[in-house]
Amino acid sequence: MEEIQIHISETLKDKPDEQHLGFGQHFTDHMFLLDYTSGQGWHDPRIVPYAPLVLDPATLVLHYGQAVFEGLKAYRTEGDKILLFRPEKNMERLNRSNERLGIPNIDGDFIIHAIQTLIGVDQDWIPSGEGTSLYIRPFIIATEACLGVRASHTYKLIVILSPVGAYYSEGIQPVKINVESSYARAVRGGLGTAKAAGNYAASIKAQIEAKEEGYSQVLWLDAIEKKYIEEVGSMNIFFKIDGKVITPELNGSILSGVTRDSIIHLLKSWDVSVEERQISMEEIYQASCDNTLEEAFGTGTAAVISPVGELFWMKNKMIINEGQIGAISQRLYDTITGIQNGILPDTFDWTLEV
The missing domain is CATH 3.30.470.10 (Aminotransferase class 4, branched-chain amino acid transferase, N-terminal domain)
Incomplete structure (x- = not known):
């Protein structure tokens, strides 16, 4: 060159x-x-x-x-x-x-x-x-x-x-998310795995409607059955259920996030059980009813870690961890930002000096 x-x-x-x-x-x-x-x-x-x-x-x-x-x-x-x-x-x-x-x-x-x-x-x-x-x-x-x-x-x-500054003006505070059950963003074989402009254009209408109802973001479900969780508009999503952290697997219709990958590495290094698999909204709702849904958080370059304090799905409001930041979410945020800002040791060799 x-x-x-x-x-x-x-x-x-x-x-x-x-x-x-x-x-x-x-x-x-x-x-x-x-x-x-x-x-x-x-x-x-x-x-x-x-x-x-x-x-x-x-x-x-x-x-x-x-x-x-x-x-x-x-x-x-x-x-x-x-x-x-x-x-x-x-x-x-x-x-x-x-x-x-x-x-x-x-x-x-x-x-x-x-x-x-x-x-x-x-x-x-x-x-x-x-x-x-x-x-x-x-x-x-x-x-x-x-x-x-x-x-x-x-x-x-x-x-x-x-x-x-911070991606969210209110800082690292739990956000309220609407689970989208009408619109579709991506399907396997489509553009979901690409960071393409069209992916984001497809999400705007649902986001407008969610904001009108007081929600910061949209959680997308699979386009075929409207059953399985995929990702939030600008983030990958994680749930902590009964001590185990679960995130949707990379199925061909969601983005492979750099922060997502970093979070999985960190959790495994802390001996926290992590599963990448298919997750249905019914499972999340049941965990909420059983009081085993302990935390939920989004991950992405812009927000880093975004705790989720509320999910709204099919007229059901799920309050997570009493709307407060969970211990895992806080620890992950502190660790990732600590490495990024040179405060904590970079044991994974993730940073590059300009």
Whole structure:
């Protein structure tokens, strides 16, 4: 791959107040771009001032949705080091998404190098307050101007950076989740295992309706029987029932989360029993009735750990752990964020210094 060309912006933005960052609302001074052309491959890596994209109205991504993305974070430690958390897993998943949508694979090691270079340019944007980080969004879009339902001959990979606070404005507090029984998000053989733009478009209507009823997120069931649990809109899901932690197996219609994988490794290292298997809502409801549903929590890069305090399903309201954070949820959150921020030892070799 060619050397990354760096073009520094002549006009730098004012940085936001670290106490009011929100999530995904502010963006740094620069972005990384990489082009793909059939017959030439990926080429012209460059860091340029953050600016709007110019796209032809017939650009394929605008009509047929050939787009994938990833999400990871950079953390500033107390010793002023900058750490990434398992970035190679994000690159592996990006290529799995590429494969599913007919997008050419990328060189994961080079993109990690590009991300490190971009962060080096905009490192002053990395916040240092508790719970803050620099969110990294790599994405790929089909850029050929053509109204034809086929794979594009050209693509653009872009990386943008955003200083963020907590994913939920209320912080790590148990959230209320509506179990979706009407709409379907993904099926086996579809796009559920890919981090594709269309997956998230398919979830928006249900999320709007859930928020109108006072729920933060939607828990999706399988599209065929509307019986088995899959994932939350932006997270994988775990349940602690009678001392055992259970999470839906990777069945071909849910996303393989990097945080999910990390949580399973941690739990097993603590000798906590973990099962990856099919879970029905009937099982969860029965456990709630039997008072054996001890905890539930979502996992993802954005929220890290999101305890679930309430599930609403088929007019049944299930209050979990009296609406409080459970011991396992808290320990997992403290451990993952401790490793990410360099406070706890990284015994799994998960972090990469920028």
